[in-house]
Amino acid sequence: MMKSKGRPAKLALMVMACTATNAVAANVDRSGQPQGGGQVRAAPALQRGSHAALKRSFSEEDLRVSFKNRIEVKFREGSGVRARGGELAMEAGKAVGPSSLAEVDRVRATLRSVRRSVAMKMHPFTEDAAEQLKARGERGSGELLPDPNLWFYVYLDAGSDREVLDVVNALNALDVVEVAYPSPLPVPSADLDRASAEAFQAYWSEHARMDLPSLERVRAWERGEGAQALVAEAQPTPKAEAAPAAPGGANMLTVSYVAEQDYGEAAPIGIDTDWLRTQYWNAYGNNWGYTDAEYSWNYTHQDLTQLAGAVLVNGQPHASAAVLGNRNHGTAVIGVLSSNANAFGTTGLVHGASVRLSTEWPSTGYDRASAIYSAANQFWAGAVILLEMQAYSSIDCNGDGVVNTGDLVPSEYVPAIRDAIKVATGNGRIVVEAAGNGNCSLDTAGFAGYFSATDATKDSGAIIVGAGEKLTRNKASFSTYGTRVDTHAEGDWQIVTTGYGNKYNAEGENLFYTGGFSGTSGASPIVTSAAVALSGVMYLRHGSYYAPKELRDVLRRDGTAQAAGGKIGPRPDLRKQISHMQNRYTNMHSTDFDGDGRSDYAVWRPSTGMWNIVFSATHLTQSIQWGQQGDVPVPADVTGDARAELIVWRPSTGTWHVRKWDGTTQSTQWGTLGDIPVPMDFTGDKKAEFVVYRPTYVGGTAEGQWIIRYANGTSTVINWGAISDVPIARDFDGDGYEDVSVYRPSTGQWIIRFFNGTSAIHALGAWGEVPVPYKFANQWNLGMWRPNDGTFTTKNIHVGGTGSTVYGIPGDVPRFGDTNGDGTDEYIVWRPSSGYWYNAQFGALQWGLPGDIALSR
Numbered sequence: 001m002m003k004s005k006g007r008p009a010k011l012a013l014m015v016m017a018c019t020a021t022n023a024v025a026a027n028v029d030r031s032g033q034p035q036g037g038g039q040v041r042a043a044p045a046l047q048r049g050s051h052a053a054l055k056r057s058f059s060e061e062d063l064r065v066s067f068k069n070r071i072e073v074k075f076r077e078g079s080g081v082r083a084r085g086g087e088l089a090m091e092a093g094k095a096v097g098p099s100s101l102a103e104v105d106r107v108r109a110t111l112r113s114v115r116r117s118v119a120m121k122m123h124p125f126t127e128d129a130a131e132q133l134k135a136r137g138e139r140g141s142g143e144l145l146p147d148p149n150l151w152f153y154v155y156l157d158a159g160s161d162r163e164v165l166d167v168v169n170a171l172n173a174l175d176v177v178e179v180a181y182p183s184p185l186p187v188p189s190a191d192l193d194r195a196s197a198e199a200f201q202a203y204w205s206e207h208a209r210m211d212l213p214s215l216e217r218v219r220a221w222e223r224g225e226g227a228q229a230l231v232a233e234a235q236p237t238p239k240a241e242a243a244p245a246a247p248g249g250a251n252m253l254t255v256s257y258v259a260e261q262d263y264g265e266a267a268p269i270g271i272d273t274d275w276l277r278t279q280y281w282n283a284y285g286n287n288w289g290y291t292d293a294e295y296s297w298n299y300t301h302q303d304l305t306q307l308a309g310a311v312l313v314n315g316q317p318h319a320s321a322a323v324l325g326n327r328n329h330g331t332a333v334i335g336v337l338s339s340n341a342n343a344f345g346t347t348g349l350v351h352g353a354s355v356r357l358s359t360e361w362p363s364t365g366y367d368r369a370s371a372i373y374s375a376a377n378q379f380w381a382g383a384v385i386l387l388e389m390q391a392y393s394s395i396d397c398n399g400d401g402v403v404n405t406g407d408l409v410p411s412e413y414v415p416a417i418r419d420a421i422k423v424a425t426g427n428g429r430i431v432v433e434a435a436g437n438g439n440c441s442l443d444t445a446g447f448a449g450y451f452s453a454t455d456a457t458k459d460s461g462a463i464i465v466g467a468g469e470k471l472t473r474n475k476a477s478f479s480t481y482g483t484r485v486d487t488h489a490e491g492d493w494q495i496v497t498t499g500y501g502n503k504y505n506a507e508g509e510n511l512f513y514t515g516g517f518s519g520t521s522g523a524s525p526i527v528t529s530a531a532v533a534l535s536g537v538m539y540l541r542h543g544s545y546y547a548p549k550e551l552r553d554v555l556r557r558d559g560t561a562q563a564a565g566g567k568i569g570p571r572p573d574l575r576k577q578i579s580h581m582q583n584r585y586t587n588m589h590s591t592d593f594d595g596d597g598r599s600d601y602a603v604w605r606p607s608t609g610m611w612n613i614v615f616s617a618t619h620l621t622q623s624i625q626w627g628q629q630g631d632v633p634v635p636a637d638v639t640g641d642a643r644a645e646l647i648v649w650r651p652s653t654g655t656w657h658v659r660k661w662d663g664t665t666q667s668t669q670w671g672t673l674g675d676i677p678v679p680m681d682f683t684g685d686k687k688a689e690f691v692v693y694r695p696t697y698v699g700g701t702a703e704g705q706w707i708i709r710y711a712n713g714t715s716t717v718i719n720w721g722a723i724s725d726v727p728i729a730r731d732f733d734g735d736g737y738e739d740v741s742v743y744r745p746s747t748g749q750w751i752i753r754f755f756n757g758t759s760a761i762h763a764l765g766a767w768g769e770v771p772v773p774y775k776f777a778n779q780w781n782l783g784m785w786r787p788n789d790g791t792f793t794t795k796n797i798h799v800g801g802t803g804s805t806v807y808g809i810p811g812d813v814p815r816f817g818d819t820n821g822d823g824t825d826e827y828i829v830w831r832p833s834s835g836y837w838y839n840a841q842f843g844a845l846q847w848g849l850p851g852d853i854a855l856s857r
Helices: 060-065 101-111 127-141 161-172 194-206 215-222 273-279 324-338 368-376 415-426 519-542 548-557 574-584
Strands: 002-004 012-014 066-075 081-084 087-090 116-121 151-157 177-184 289-294 354-359 384-387 390-392 408-410 430-434 463-468 487-490 495-498 513-517 601-605 610-614 621-625 646-650 655-659 665-669 690-698 701-709 715-719 726-730 739-744 749-753 759-763 774-776 779-786 791-795 802-806 813-817 826-831 836-839 843-846 853-855
Touching: 060 066, 060 161, 060 177, 066 161, 066 415, 081 116, 081 215, 087 101, 101 161, 116 215, 127 368, 127 415, 151 161, 161 177, 273 519, 273 574, 289 324, 289 368, 289 519, 324 354, 324 495, 324 513, 324 519, 354 368, 368 384, 368 415, 384 519, 415 430, 430 519, 430 548, 463 519, 463 548, 487 519, 495 519, 513 519, 519 548, 519 574, 548 574, 574 813, 574 853
Parallel strands: 289 354, 289 384, 384 430, 430 463, 463 487
Antiparallel strands: 002 621, 012 843, 066 151, 066 177, 081 087, 116 151, 390 408, 495 513, 601 610, 601 853, 610 621, 646 655, 655 665, 690 701, 701 715, 726 739, 739 749, 749 759, 774 779, 779 791, 791 802, 813 826, 826 836, 836 843
16 A cells, blocks of 8 residues: 655646536536536537538449449438439428429439439338437437438439449539439458459349339338338336247257357457356346348258347348358358357357347348348347448558459448448447458548548447457458457457358258358457447446447457557457446445545556545545455445445455455455445445345346345345336435435436335436436435436436536546535546546546546545
């Protein structure tokens, strides 16, 4: 233990006005609300990215990897353009701004230069449903989203390729057109060997024209027939674990390949799914879901019974899409994630998750955009979408001196795909996207910043995944890379999973296994499993979900560092990354470590068990080792000396380990794996009791149990709350006894049981927000923080009044704390990427490292 006097060099305290990224914006009277400080700023104006800068003149060379008779067109936002009976029209009631019928007439005149044209919207919903999807995404994300109703496929019956190009170039000359370009051809799956990929490309170069849709099909598509109805805003319903399904039919295979699935083992080789399961019983993806979007799958594989039933969401794969190579690819992807937990074959990393499949090549014709929109309509906010796709680049991005079909990049290189992804992430879906197998640099000047990692208008919100070598973590030779590539997993021909049959094939395709799956295709499902596992744990422990950019920030920041090669980001390490969930929901009784009535700044470092404290009044620092990786820090005053002791709760044993300020220690077993530690003063003696909150089933009913251990060794159980509620222990009525309280994400309710047995319910919050109670004038009140945009919303339950303040950015950790001891909390966020604390009243303080858990109260 060492306490330093003065201010060490590593501690930089900077009192400064808040910058734009940390801006405070109040929209109501702030009396009765937490303290801000410095300059009050307005929230930044929302911006919507435009594709107008991509307009250019297309030549016959551009048709080399494009359909020769289908183009993709995005009209200017607010233009009101719609398709009616296969023709473009303008609905005046949908137009915003200077749009006019004359502009649409110029578009129609351009299309009349060919023999015939047919226009169809890209998405599968009704126009009203697409408007709902856009509006819902904008409400949830706080971002302006592109209008899916303004994206169209236009099929052309032209006399020559030159006529098609003349139409594209003429459309791009019109102001009402945001961008137009030839529709890209299908791209080979990202793990195909060179010969297979070349054969795939050769086929499409010979079949680069599509049949014009019939009027009957056009009208059915406009009516939204065949698409699932738009799902209501929903959250998962927790349920008890079911036994694994038995394989369909008899098989002779008795060998298990689980030991060879080393991508789930400890870092640095694997992502440490195995460890996560020992700490959180639901780390198999229980009660969560993902959708895989690609060509096709084998639904009857005996180790993939998750694929039985109604799992297709964008129609049946086209016969040409369902060939063996594509089936093998989809089967291998799903095997990494969802193969059964049984005695043979492989076991999926998140085999407890529900699965949906969205083909990019349905029987109605090749349509990637529809596959993504359909996937965005599945499950609920926080569910995961895996895009097993890549795209052809129109520039030489791998430095081989030529532009060819080997220049492969993320699918969002295609503007229509990027906008579909934006709608999906805007609706809270976590999108995992393969970077592509082109060895391309996304930072190449020719992309003109299209893959910028800092320009918000270029950001799709997706998690882009590169491929690395299993043992070295070097960039795999084929993997596309760049600053926009967020994370990686192994992809160098060593992934053991279902499909292909080069490891086992004696009983036919339904028991095919491979030991050589690869590519960014192989890396992406491994990263998807991390997203699903973290999300499943988050939901069943805290009733919440990760916002897409929030989880992306976790994967970018924490993990096993990449080694050599162009940037592909760190490899997931769930042992490190689960600390973000603990950061979100630390159940601290106090962080006043010196007893002066002020909240101190502190971080706990899981990798070393080190507590690093900055005392608020003096700025002196202290570092003490207590605890180990996997513990949960829960500082609390258990001695009554007004100083919070250093306490960790160990999930694996259910033991509370206490280090007191006189140097003595105490260990008490209280709780079990799956509990949530919530120290609280339930007796009014200023000493915290050991309490765990246990989501459980009592008589078949999902309930939350508060299991309280008193200092004399006696105990009591209070049933209060439900599975997926967030436990919160604060003295909301000021009687000296902390109240058992829960926040219910499904309804946005705070449900408080006071010590005297009475109760109260307050409404504040929405699905996905983080509850952060705050103190004003020494009275506890309600607060929420929205991870998507850094908005605090507060409600004073004593004097009345609500407030809304923008403070922080996605990826931050919300905190309140009274660092000056005046009885009223300040707005505080901790930024894990830099280790900076931002206090709205007192400025910024650098204290901590990425991967730490921020403690403040």
